[in-house]
Amino acid sequence: MHCPFCRHPDSRVIDSRTADDGLSIRRRRQCPECGRRFTTTETASLTVIKRSGVVEPFSREKVMSGVRKACQGRPVTDADLALLAQQVEESVRSSGVAQFDANEIGLAILPHLRELDEVAFLRFASVYQAFESLADFETAIEELRAHPATGSLESVPRPDASEE
Ligand SMILES: [Zn+2]
Numbered sequence: 825m826h827c828p829f830c831r832h833p834d835s836r837v838i839d840s841r842t843a844d845d846g847l848s849i850r851r852r853r854q855c856p857e858c859g860r861r862f863t864t865t866e867t868a869s870l871t872v873i874k875r876s877g878v879v880e881p882f883s884r885e886k887v888m889s890g891v892r893k894a895c896q897g898r899p900v901t902d903a904d905l906a907l908l909a910q911q912v913e914e915s916v917r918s919s920g921v922a923q924f925d926a927n928e929i930g931l932a933i934l935p936h937l938r939e940l941d942e943v944a945f946l947r948f949a950s951v952y953q954a955f956e957s958l959a960d961f962e963t964a965i966e967e968l969r970a971h972p973a974t975g976s977l978e979s980v981p982r983p984d985a986s987e988e
Pocket residue numbers: 827828829830831832855856857858859860
């Protein structure tokens with residue numbers, strides 16, 4: 825981090841704190857050359873590559889709006905959706921990967937949505953796991969019956985681990 829005053833290429837961190845949004849870190853730095861102090865804000869960026877190839881920042885709002893459609897007519901509140909979006913963000917961030925494609929985000933939503941509402945889960949899964957026939961639904965329903973929701977959070981399913 826260059827000093828903004830004298831361009832010295834190094835600086836010393838004298839204080840770090842997490843910003844109110846919880847997603848960025850503010851660091852108070854001091855230049856060892858000129859002694860002046862400055863503040864930097866560093867964000868742990870998480871980006872999503874859309875099917876169109878466009879890269880955009882991860883957005884909880886987008887997660888909520890995507891899931892909201894699958895929840896139409898279901899007893900799911902906006903507070904439930906907000907919590908789900910937060911859980912999805914935490915699980916993708918905890919994977920340590922900084923960039924996902926939109927389909928991976930969809931797959932990361934599934935275990936959390938399943939805890940919330942099984943009907944919405946099936947609707948959402950039919951899109952993101954590309955169900956092609958009734959047999960795909962039957963398989964998913966059998967899976968739901970065999971492994972009832974436990975209330976525990978699962979790790980992010982990667983596409984190569986969720987097939988077959
Ligand atoms: Zn300086």
